[in-house]
Amino acid sequence: MSHADISAPARPAAVQAALAVDSSPRPRRRRLTLKPLFGVVVGTALLLATLFPGQIAPASPTDQQLVERLRPAAWMDGGTTGHLLGTDSLGRDVCSRVIYGARTTFLVALVSSLIGGIGGTGLGLLAGYHGGVLDELVRKLVDMQLAFPYLLLAISVMAVAGRSLPILVVVLALSSWPAFARIVRGEVLSLRERQFIEGARAIGCDDRRIVLAHVLPGVSAALCVVWSFDLARVVVLESSLSFLGLGVQPPTPSWGMDLSESRQFLQIAYWTVLFPGLAISLVVLAANLVGDWVRDVLDPIVNRNRAAA
Amino acid sequence: MAWLGEVGRALGHLLIVMLGTASLVFVVLRLTGDPAMMVAPPGATLDDLAAIRRELGLDHSIGVQYVEFLRKLAVGDLAESFRYRRPALEIVSERAVATVQLALVAQLLAIAVAIPLGVIAAIRRDSWIDGALTGLATLGQSIPHFWLGLMAIVVFAVHLGWLPTSGRGGWLHLVLPAITLSSYSMASLTRLMRSSVLEVLGSDYIRTARAKGLGAGPVLFKHALKNAMIPVVTLTGLQLGVLLSGAVIVETVFAWPGVGRLIIEAIHTRDYPLVQAGVVLMALLFVVVNQGVDLCYRWLDPRMAGRRG
Numbered sequence: 001m002s003h004a005d006i007s008a009p010a011r012p013a014a015v016q017a018a019l020a021v022d023s024s025p026r027p028r029r030r031r032l033t034l035k036p037l038f039g040v041v042v043g044t045a046l047l048l049a050t051l052f053p054g055q056i057a058p059a060s061p062t063d064q065q066l067v068e069r070l071r072p073a074a075w076m077d078g079g080t081t082g083h084l085l086g087t088d089s090l091g092r093d094v095c096s097r098v099i100y101g102a103r104t105t106f107l108v109a110l111v112s113s114l115i116g117g118i119g120g121t122g123l124g125l126l127a128g129y130h131g132g133v134l135d136e137l138v139r140k141l142v143d144m145q146l147a148f149p150y151l152l153l154a155i156s157v158m159a160v161a162g163r164s165l166p167i168l169v170v171v172l173a174l175s176s177w178p179a180f181a182r183i184v185r186g187e188v189l190s191l192r193e194r195q196f197i198e199g200a201r202a203i204g205c206d207d208r209r210i211v212l213a214h215v216l217p218g219v220s221a222a223l224c225v226v227w228s229f230d231l232a233r234v235v236v237l238e239s240s241l242s243f244l245g246l247g248v249q250p251p252t253p254s255w256g257m258d259l260s261e262s263r264q265f266l267q268i269a270y271w272t273v274l275f276p277g278l279a280i281s282l283v284v285l286a287a288n289l290v291g292d293w294v295r296d297v298l299d300p301i302v303n304r305n306r307a308a309a
Numbered sequence: 310m311a312w313l314g315e316v317g318r319a320l321g322h323l324l325i326v327m328l329g330t331a332s333l334v335f336v337v338l339r340l341t342g343d344p345a346m347m348v349a350p351p352g353a354t355l356d357d358l359a360a361i362r363r364e365l366g367l368d369h370s371i372g373v374q375y376v377e378f379l380r381k382l383a384v385g386d387l388a389e390s391f392r393y394r395r396p397a398l399e400i401v402s403e404r405a406v407a408t409v410q411l412a413l414v415a416q417l418l419a420i421a422v423a424i425p426l427g428v429i430a431a432i433r434r435d436s437w438i439d440g441a442l443t444g445l446a447t448l449g450q451s452i453p454h455f456w457l458g459l460m461a462i463v464v465f466a467v468h469l470g471w472l473p474t475s476g477r478g479g480w481l482h483l484v485l486p487a488i489t490l491s492s493y494s495m496a497s498l499t500r501l502m503r504s505s506v507l508e509v510l511g512s513d514y515i516r517t518a519r520a521k522g523l524g525a526g527p528v529l530f531k532h533a534l535k536n537a538m539i540p541v542v543t544l545t546g547l548q549l550g551v552l553l554s555g556a557v558i559v560e561t562v563f564a565w566p567g568v569g570r571l572i573i574e575a576i577h578t579r580d581y582p583l584v585q586a587g588v589v590l591m592a593l594l595f596v597v598v599n600q601g602v603d604l605c606y607r608w609l610d611p612r613m614a615g616r617r618g
Contacts (some may be wrong), residue, residue, distance in 0.1 A: 151554035277456030
């Protein structure tokens with residue numbers, strides 16, 4: 001990005017100043033421990049709901065009890081303890097649907113982001129290490145895709161190619177790779193000229209070994225940061241598509257789809273929209289906070305501007 | 310004369326991106342399905358289908374269709390909408406005003422709120438105000454547009470009754486959609502403004518200004534802000550994609566009659582020419598504004614002249 005380019009020569013001054021500022025005692029520790037704690041709590045809840053939804057959820061997510069439809073949450077007028085977070089328009093238990101929806105969101109986001117991440121990292125390594133035409137091509141592609149309203153493309157593809165889970169994963173993975181490729185490429189460019197790489201080459205390592213055994217470990221810290229932000233982004237994209245009716249299809253429970261189905265009852269039964277959305281927001285917030293935290297810990301000064309964008 | 314070259318190059322880039330987008334849209338929309346089947350009335354005979362194909366130009370090879378599509382695109386003729394039986398570009402253009410209005414107001418709102426908040430957070434660094442603003446910004450980046458919009462409807466339209474729930478009319482109709490759409494940009498801009506001001510305040514020329522006895526006010530407003538704005542201008546341009554993607558969602562939530570909602574409706578009725586025209590127009594809007602921001606940026610920061618961003 002352009003502003004990262006121009007800030008590079010000015011870095012020594014910024015670093016000095018920031019060091020001067022940071023040498024005074026400041027109460028920073030407390031905030032640094034809250035962020036990962038939040039992430040761990042939400043992550044554990046997500047993992048438990050993904051692995052054992054049947055043990056946690058009070059009811060089946062697809063069980064329709066039309067007599068009980070649109071019942072408010074337990075603490076509101078007309079609510080029952082049988083349905084802790086109320087029921088939706090088909091009489092399904094909202095709490096159970098939120099718990100079962102976690103699996104869809106978690107697995108889809110994880111798999112897509114891993115595929116996109118591996119692809120993007122590979123391209124970033126190749127582009128940064130070899131340079132030349134490939135580097136130019138990857139940079140152009142990344143710039144174009146990062147700036148373009150990707151949701152529009154995703155909508156067109158999902159609408160035409162069919163609304164199936166594999167296609168959704170491919171569409172999400174295709175949205176992930178540029179962020180990885182850009183950051184990895186930048187890191188590789190600075191690593192490439194270091195002496196230990198030169199040393200590895202001098203003792204006769206081939207390119208593959210240098211890239212995998214010497215360059216890749218050097219970029220792993222940056223990868224952690226990109227990956228947590230990317231998970232947050234993929235969760236939002238998936239639920240946005242599901243909300244538009246172009247993502248996960250029924251009967252698979254999904255938070256985005258629940259929101260879209262319950263939208264028409266918004267005025268009379270807001271809890272059907274409140275809780276699935278709350279779940280999405282908490283997961284995204286947790287991933288963002290963990291990303292923030294990892295970035296602060298790994299590289300307190302240099303990366304701040306780059307990733308804030 | 311140098312700027313003429315810049316403008317020329319920007320126009321060339323614009324043409325290439327437009328061609329790429331149009332081709333992509335064409336390929337995606339023709340991947341599956343036979344558009345003739347979609348417009349044909351129930352019980353249509355094979356002869357009827359053949360007639361419809363001839364009328365829509367679908368009886369030619371895909372290559373011929375593509376060339377024909379590009380030729381018509383060049384003169385602004387994007388076929389007729391299957392559903393409305395009117396030129397697709399005409400329908401889309403009518404809706405474009407609403408989208409541009411929404412996006413523009415949202416972006417201005419984001420800038421107007423984010424810049425002062427970012428400055429306040431930076432000059433009160435590590436105080437409770439900084440903590441609250443940074444936390445709020447992280448929250449703003451994490452809550453998806455569609456849920457924020459739905460919750461805003463519940464609180465401000467349904468329960469408090471202050472604002473209309475949906476549709477387009479007076480300025481009151483614009484309040485909720487614009488705030489919802491601006492949330493993400495506002496949050497990102499606040500964070501970037503904060504880190505940008507912090508970086509500039511730590512630089513040598515600010516120390517010099519302080520050393521010669523300038524007060525905090527003149528240092529901030531006369532010296533620091535101008536340079537701190539540079540990354541913010543860049544991000545404003547880069548966020549356009551996010552803004553347009555968000556517009557699709559926000560328009561759907563608030564029944565705002567813009568291009569985004571039109572595209573979603575057209576997808577559900579399989580009205581390919583309308584989807585095509587909508588996506589192409591959004592892309593055009595995006596590329597034109599993006600190039601405009603790019604030119605502005607070069608003018609703001611002379612160091613960037615002659616460098617590719």
